[in-house]
Amino acid sequence: MSSTFRVKSLAVYEESEDKQSIARVLYEIGLVHDLPNPDQALEYFNRSLAVSEEIRGKSRTVMALNRLDLIYHSQARYELAVETYEKSRALGEDLNGKRPLERVLNNLGDLYLFHGFRVVRDMSRIL
Numbered sequence: 001m002s003s004t005f006r007v008k009s010l011a012v013y014e015e016s017e018d019k020q021s022i023a024r025v026l027y028e029i030g031l032v033h034d035l036p037n038p039d040q041a042l043e044y045f046n047r048s049l050a051v052s053e054e055i056r057g058k059s060r061t062v063m064a065l066n067r068l069d070l071i072y073h074s075q076a077r078y079e080l081a082v083e084t085y086e087k088s089r090a091l092g093e094d095l096n097g098k099r100p101l102e103r104v105l106n107n108l109g110d111l112y113l114f115h116g117f118r119v120v121r122d123m124s125r126i127l
Helices: 002-016 018-031 038-054 058-074 080-095 099-115
Strands: none
Touching: 002 058, 002 080, 018 038, 018 058, 038 058, 058 099, 080 099
């Protein structure tokens, strides 16, 4: 139900070309689909990412990348998860607030801890 309203609001924002709202609503629709349909969530998060990058919205870009990371991680697509974690970490370091960066580092740490995927490079720089 909530997805239906968001899809309708997305159409309104797309018609008015309100890119910031488009990126936000795409992200929110991705959240709705995250657990029940991760492939569809990937589509919405990727669309949100593209719009966020277009308008240079770093915070929303980091948020979209972080959600993509989590899905890639859950799908055992570890190389892709690490790549997107690294992108979101680099952008997160540029933001004034620490919250987005904290989430990225926490999720990246989980990937390394639980899957022993790779040794964390340059740990002192990351922390």
